[in-house]
Amino acid sequence: xxxxxxxxxxxxxxxxxxLALEVFSFQYSRIPIYQRLCDKRGAAPGxxxxxxxxxxxxxxxxxxxxxxxxxxxxxxxxxxxSGTTQGVKKGRALFSDEGLELMNVAILENARRCxxxxxxxxxxxxxxxxxxxxxxxxxxxxxxQLKKNYGLAGSRFLIGEQGFVPEELARELRQAxxxxxxxxxIGASLGFLSFFDFCxxxxxxxxxxxxxxxxxxxxxxxxxxxxxxDEFISLITRFLGIPPDMSINLLGMTELGSxxxxxxxxxxxxxxxxxxxxxxxxxxxxxxxxxxxxxEVPVGAQGVLWHLDLTNLERVAAIQTDDIGRRREQxxxxxxxxxxxxxxxxxxxxxxxxRKP
Amino acid sequence: xxxxxxxxxxxxxxxxxxxxxxxxxxxxxxxxxxxIRVEFPLITPGFLEKVIxxxxxxxxxxxSLPIAAIADILDRASENWLDDTFPKKIAAVxxxxxxxxxxxxxxxxxxxxxxxxxxxxxxxxxxxxxxGDPAFLDGFHYSKERGLLSKATGxxxxxxxxxxxxxxxxxxxxxxxxxxxxxxxxxxxxxxxIFPPLYAETxxxxxxxxxxxxxxxSWRGGDEAIENILFDHCGVIIVYGSEETCNSVSKRxxxxxxxxxxxxxxxxxxxxxxxxxxxxxxxxxxxxxYDVSTFDQFACISPQVYFLEEGGQVSPKDFMPLLEQAxxxxxxxxxxxxxxxxxxxxxxxxxxxxxxxxxAGEDVVxxxxxxxxxxxxxxxxxxxxxxxxxxxxxxxxxxxxxxxxKYLAPIKGYMQNAGLEVGEARRSEFCxxxxxxxxxxxxxxxxxxxxxxxxxxxxxxxxxxxxRWTDAEMx
Numbered sequence: 001x002x003x004x005x006x007x008x009x010x011x012x013x014x015x016x017x018x019l020a021l022e023v024f025s026f027q028y029s030r031i032p033i034y035q036r037l038c039d040k041r042g043a044a045p046g047x048x049x050x051x052x053x054x055x056x057x058x059x060x061x062x063x064x065x066x067x068x069x070x071x072x073x074x075x076x077x078x079x080x081x082s083g084t085t086q087g088v089k090k091g092r093a094l095f096s097d098e099g100l101e102l103m104n105v106a107i108l109e110n111a112r113r114c115x116x117x118x119x120x121x122x123x124x125x126x127x128x129x130x131x132x133x134x135x136x137x138x139x140x141x142x143x144x145q146l147k148k149n150y151g152l153a154g155s156r157f158l159i160g161e162q163g164f165v166p167e168e169l170a171r172e173l174r175q176a177x178x179x180x181x182x183x184x185x186i187g188a189s190l191g192f193l194s195f196f197d198f199c200x201x202x203x204x205x206x207x208x209x210x211x212x213x214x215x216x217x218x219x220x221x222x223x224x225x226x227x228x229x230d231e232f233i234s235l236i237t238r239f240l241g242i243p244p245d246m247s248i249n250l251l252g253m254t255e256l257g258s259x260x261x262x263x264x265x266x267x268x269x270x271x272x273x274x275x276x277x278x279x280x281x282x283x284x285x286x287x288x289x290x291x292x293x294x295x296e297v298p299v300g301a302q303g304v305l306w307h308l309d310l311t312n313l314e315r316v317a318a319i320q321t322d323d324i325g326r327r328r329e330q331x332x333x334x335x336x337x338x339x340x341x342x343x344x345x346x347x348x349x350x351x352x353x354x355r356k357p
Numbered sequence: 358x359x360x361x362x363x364x365x366x367x368x369x370x371x372x373x374x375x376x377x378x379x380x381x382x383x384x385x386x387x388x389x390x391x392x393i394r395v396e397f398p399l400i401t402p403g404f405l406e407k408v409i410x411x412x413x414x415x416x417x418x419x420x421s422l423p424i425a426a427i428a429d430i431l432d433r434a435s436e437n438w439l440d441d442t443f444p445k446k447i448a449a450v451x452x453x454x455x456x457x458x459x460x461x462x463x464x465x466x467x468x469x470x471x472x473x474x475x476x477x478x479x480x481x482x483x484x485x486x487x488x489g490d491p492a493f494l495d496g497f498h499y500s501k502e503r504g505l506l507s508k509a510t511g512x513x514x515x516x517x518x519x520x521x522x523x524x525x526x527x528x529x530x531x532x533x534x535x536x537x538x539x540x541x542x543x544x545x546x547x548x549x550x551i552f553p554p555l556y557a558e559t560x561x562x563x564x565x566x567x568x569x570x571x572x573x574x575s576w577r578g579g580d581e582a583i584e585n586i587l588f589d590h591c592g593v594i595i596v597y598g599s600e601e602t603c604n605s606v607s608k609r610x611x612x613x614x615x616x617x618x619x620x621x622x623x624x625x626x627x628x629x630x631x632x633x634x635x636x637x638x639x640x641x642x643x644x645x646x647y648d649v650s651t652f653d654q655f656a657c658i659s660p661q662v663y664f665l666e667e668g669g670q671v672s673p674k675d676f677m678p679l680l681e682q683a684x685x686x687x688x689x690x691x692x693x694x695x696x697x698x699x700x701x702x703x704x705x706x707x708x709x710x711x712x713x714x715x716x717a718g719e720d721v722v723x724x725x726x727x728x729x730x731x732x733x734x735x736x737x738x739x740x741x742x743x744x745x746x747x748x749x750x751x752x753x754x755x756x757x758x759x760x761x762x763k764y765l766a767p768i769k770g771y772m773q774n775a776g777l778e779v780g781e782a783r784r785s786e787f788c789x790x791x792x793x794x795x796x797x798x799x800x801x802x803x804x805x806x807x808x809x810x811x812x813x814x815x816x817x818x819x820x821x822x823x824x825r826w827t828d829a830e831m832x
Contacts, residue, residue, distance in 0.1 A: 036716040058709035064717065291701035292728055304702045322706035324699065338702035 016282070016310075020051035023310055023317050030069035033061070034316055051285060052296075056306045056320030062091035062255050069314045070096055079138040081254045093138070093254050099314045103257040106311045107145045110281050114261035115215055115248065116150055117269040120182070122211075124155035125172050127164060127187025127195070138254045139217055143186055152181065164191055166198035173206045173240070182211035185240070189216040189232065189249070199239045207241035213265065214242055217250040221336065251278055251334050255319055257311030258284050263330060279331040283310045288327035302326045302335065358390050363452050365395040365550030367557035367573040368408070369415075375407050382547070386455055388695075393455055395550055400576050402586055408572050409590045412540040413513050415570040419538040422567075424484070424491045430567055431532050432477035434559045438525070439472050441465065445555045452551040453524045458695035459653065466691055467652060468525035470807055475528065479810040480536060486811055487821035494538060497829055509824040511537025512592020518578070518606065520597035521549035522655045528556050530595045531571060537823045540570040542587065550575050578602065585609060593617065593823050617822055619815055622657035622773035623743060625765070626664065626802060627787060629758050629779035633669030639679050641778065644803025645750075646683035648776055650731070651806035653694045654746040658774040658798065658805055661744040662751045666758040673754035674722060677735050681724045684731045684748065693730040693748055703745045704729045711736075741768055758783075762790060770795040773815070776802040 025045040028035050034057055038044050043055045061067055068075055074096040081091035095103065116122075124147040134140045140157075147155045158169055176183045185192075185208075192214070199205060214236055220227045229249060236247045248262035263279040266272075280286050287296050288303040297303040305325045308318045326333045368376070376398040385392045398404075419427070437443045446468065454461045484491035488509050492498040497506040515537075517530035527543060531553075534541035545553045553573040561568025576583050578598075588594060588610045595617045596606050603618035610616055626648065632641060648660050665673035696704070711723030711734055722735040731748035738753050741764040755761060758779065765772065775796045777787055788799055797816035798808055813819070 033713065033717055037713065040712070040716060058706065058713060060706070060710040061713050064710075064713055291698065291705040292696055294705075302698055304705065320709060322702050324702055338699050338706065 016285075017051050019310055020054065020285075020308060020317070021045065021048065023313055024048065024051075024054045026313070027069055027316055031067055031316060033065050034067065051308055052287065054308060054318040056308075056318040057316045058320050059091060059253075059255055059322065061316070062093060063089040066092065066094060067315050068094040076100070078136060079141065079254050080136045091254055093315060096314055099257070102311050102313060104145055106258045106281070106283065107142050108149055110259060110261060111146055111150065113281065114263065114266045114279075115146075115184070115213065117266050120211065121150055121152045122155075122184040122213075123153075123172075123176055123181050124151040125169060125176075125183055125185045126155075126157045127159065127169070127185070127191035128157060129159040130157040133160070139188070139252060142252065142259065146184075146186070150184070154181075158187070159191070164194065166195050169195055170198070170202075170204060173208065176208060176212075177206060180209045182209045182213075184213055184215065186215040187217070189218045189220050192216050192232070192236070193220070193227070196235045196239050205239050205241070212240070212242055213246040213248070214240065215248055215250055215261075217252050217259075219334075219336070253307075253319075253321070255312075255315070256307060256309045257315075258309045260284070260286070260331075274330050275328070277328040277331045277333050284308060286325075286332050288325055288332055297327055299327050299329055304338070305332065305334065358392055361391065361393040361452060361455075363393060363395050363448075363551055364554050365397045365545060365547075365575050367554040367571070368398070369411065369569040369572060371569070372408055372411055372572070375404055377401065377404065384456070389455065391455060393452060397550070397575050400574055400583055402582060405574075405583060405586050408542065408574070409514065409587065412542055412570065412572060413590070415540045415566075416513050416538070418566055419535065419540065419570055422538070424494045424536070424538075425481075427535050427538070427567075428477045428480045428491075430560065430564050431475065431480060431535060433563050434528075434556070435472040435475040437559055438468055438528075438556070445559060449524075449552055449555050453549060456549045456551060457521060457524060458697065459524060460692040460694060462691045463651075463653065463694065464524045467523055470651070471523070471525040471528060474807070474809050475532060480532065483810040483820060484536060487818045488824065493826075494536075494824075497827075503828065506829040508827045508829075509537070510827065511539035511824050513539070514591050515539045515541045515593045515595065515823070516587050516591040517541060517543045517595040518597060518602070519543055519546050519549075519553060521546035523652060524549070525552055526597075527553045530597075531556065531560075533595070533820055533823060534593075535567070535570070536820060539593070539823065541572075542591075543571065543573045544578075545573050545575045547575055547577075579605060581609070588614060595619070615822060617817065617819060619657070622771055622815070623741075623768065624656075624658050624660045624774035624776070624805060625662045625741075625772065626660045626776035626805070627758060627761055627778070628663065628665045628802065629783060630666040630669030631780040631783075632778035633665065633671045633673075633676065635670045638671040638676060639683075641802060642676065642679035642683040643686070644801075645680060645776070646687045647803050648805040649750045650684070650687040650691060650693070650748050653748055654744060654750075655694075656806065658808060659746075660750065660774070660776055660805055662738075662741060662753055662764075663776070664753050664755050664758065664761050664764070667754050667756050673752055674735055677722050677724060677733060677752065680733050680752070684726075684733060687748075688726070688731060696729060696747060700745065700747060701729055704732065704747060704749065707734075707745060707749070708732065738764075740764060758787070762794075765791075765794050772796045774798045774800070774805055774808075776800060776805045778802050 028038055028045050038055050041055050075094040076097055077095040079093045126143050128140050128143055131140045131144045220232055233244050233247050236242050245264045245268045248265050250259050250261050252259040260278040262276050264276040267274055285308045287306040289306055290297050290303045305321045305323045322338045324335045324338055378399045380397050381394055383394050438446055450461050450464045453464045481491055493507055493509040497508045500507050515534040519527040531541055543553050557571055557573050593615045596603050597619045600620045603620040607616050645663055652659055708725055714721040715723055720737055725732040733750055735752045775791050777799050791799055798812055
């Protein structure tokens with residue numbers, strides 16, 4: 001925790017490596033399935049000297065097992081993945097109260113660095129259900145923490161019993177315009193898209209007060225649509241009057257206590273150059289690996305993402321995803337999830353057969 | 358960097374002056390240090406109409422040739438393509454391997470498999486099988502069964518939409534069309550525009566006038582301005598592609614036009630305990646590995662799951678080491694396809710998942726090449742799961758092979774090919790079951806990639822569907 005709070009000041013590779021190996025060793029000894037995986041790969045703690053060589057457990061592991069290093073009774077909170085396909089088991093992430101506290105510190109520190117680098121308080125308008133309505137949704141939990149710590153009066157969640165009501169958001173935005181209160185509009189990427197559809201239909205647009213910003217998470221694919229990130233950002237500018245570098249995307253995973261933010265808002269205030277990409281907070285690392293060889297790809301090339309997150313102290317810190325990303329000088333970009341050879345050749349995928357129109 | 362160029366089209370000589378211009382697509386393969394530039398003629402509605410009129414006029418020439426002469430020309434074309442020193446084949450193998458990712462050995466194997474079954478005797482047998490007698494194509498011919506004279510006539514023009522998945526396959530549509538004396542206009546896939554023009558050139562070299570009876574062009578699939586003109590003029594349209602593509606074509610053709618669709622299908626294998634003897638098992642493993650490895654599973658006839666019955670001398674689980682050895686030897690014989698990033702990511706994810714299940718003590722065994730080039734998974738699945746392809750086969754143990762119906766019933770109508778290994782006593786039981794489920798071909802293990810010209814592809818008499826009959830009663 002101390003490392004997280006100080007890491008902005010003293011990012012230190014040696015300390016990180018030492019902590020990472022300690023965490024690894026702890027998890028190896030506490031989580032039997034992880035131990036077997038490491039042994040099979042010949043990567044038990046004694047054989048690993050760099051964080052880069054810590055075996056990542058597949059995200060599938062969170063669906064198959066309870067990956068928890070503490071006695072089950074200590075798990076006071078469980079978050080689960082959305083589970084896109086019916087019949088597919090959901091991934092579960094277990095948290096003790098200590099684990100939640102560690103995640104809270106990471107959430108706030110991350111937001112301080114990447115979302116509110118200039119400080120201040122904002123009116124939070126959140127396109128997500130409140131945590132009490134969605135207790136297993138990690139995004140709702142995280143956004144509640146942000147609202148508690150950076151929110152002005154009048155901040156609120158916008159997905160309720162009726163689902164998302166775009167008229168309500170439009171009213172809130174008009175009010176913020178009138179009161180000249182900067183807004184932090186945060187929530188599900190697809191929720192933003194449905195709001196923009198509404199705006200286009202009603203011929204609405206807003207010019208939100210200076211200092212307003214957006215944070216979206218969850219990705220731009222779903223419900224039969226898929227757009228590119230730059231298109232999404234141009235919609236933000238067009239409908240909300242928020243400049244591109246005040247609009248950022250966040251990659252969050254239920255399996256991880258930490259999130260990865262676009263660096264562009266942070267860069268705007270620090271004056272750093274550099275194109276938009278996800279930058280790791282100092283207590284995490286991400287590698288972009290070629291799935292054929294599991295070696296790191298060069299800058300600019302694509303591969304699958306491997307994350308190491310020290311806040312996952314009580315689960316597994318090193319995670320192998322099937323997300324495809326591109327390695328960048330300052331970090332990485334996420335491009336989407338691998339979908340496979342579905343419907344390639346004339347071999348038919350069963351998914352295609354059973355998909356309802 | 359090595360630079361190659363290729364023509365992505367074929368036109369009869371007299372039509373070349375009507376081409377208003379060319380476009381080029383450049384495909385780079387940095388890992389292979391090669392770039393290939395493909396030339397395509399610009400296609401306007403006016404130009405397409407000229408091509409159509411020209412081809413339709415050539416119907417008379419095809420009608421004037423005896424069917425035996427047409428079969429001769431097709432036979433000689435296949436003979437050329439079976440010869441590894443045939444220059445067009447050498448060029449095709451290199452370029453198709455670049456485009457499709459198949460290894461050159463696999464492209465050669467695929468072309469071999471396709472053309473071995475396309476010899477004169479095969480063509481004439483196929484005509485006998487589907488029409489009763491090839492002589493019905495040459496003129497009015499007495500039919501004993503009908504007690505009258507009949508003639509079978511193919512369409513004025515056939516259109517074919519080719520896919521890219523199986524190297525050498527487009528020749529089949531050209532052969533079918535010529536066997537019913539119909540000129541053909543083929544649309545090459547942009548993913549593999551190499552083979553169809555080279556095959557057309559081969560025919561032209563064997564008979565310059567038959568070279569005027571076909572054209573190969575390419576345009577963006579679904580371009581209605583172009584396709585609707587073509588569809589309006591064809592008697593028959595042969596479509597290879599996804600269900601979506603096939604449906605989209607069917608919706609747009611005039612009611613009198615026949616559409617012969619070959620959309621995505623799956624294959625599977627079924628092995629009874631009587632075939633799992635200690636003596637036979639190693640050979641069976643080789644056969645299954647050949648079924649799985651050929652075409653790297655990209656064919657509708659490739660197996661995606663092999664069901665093995667328990668209770669034989671060799672259990673399904675004990676069969677795994679034998680299959681592992683066999684997969685390795687297949688890999689040495691015919692190297693696997695290049696893996697793109699996305700396919701590799703899926704395979705790696707499945708490997709990681711299988712590894713975890715195995716480590717957790719679940720009844721799962723995963724054996725695979727470290728670099729993902731082949732994968733065998735033993736898993737008592739609850740339902741049929743399709744393979745991510747690239748030589749990824751699931752071995753599903755069944756206490757009783759009859760239980761297979763539970764897995765197949767939900768995908769009824771989507772199965773193409775079954776590799777079946779059971780004793781004589783149970784053969785008809787399973788053949789009947791598979792027939793009811795819409796399987797269009799049943800063969801022994803090891804023969805899945807090599808159907809004959811006789812096969813009712815997709816369950817249809819593909820040549821028979823192309824002709825219309827005229828019966829004359831007064832003679």
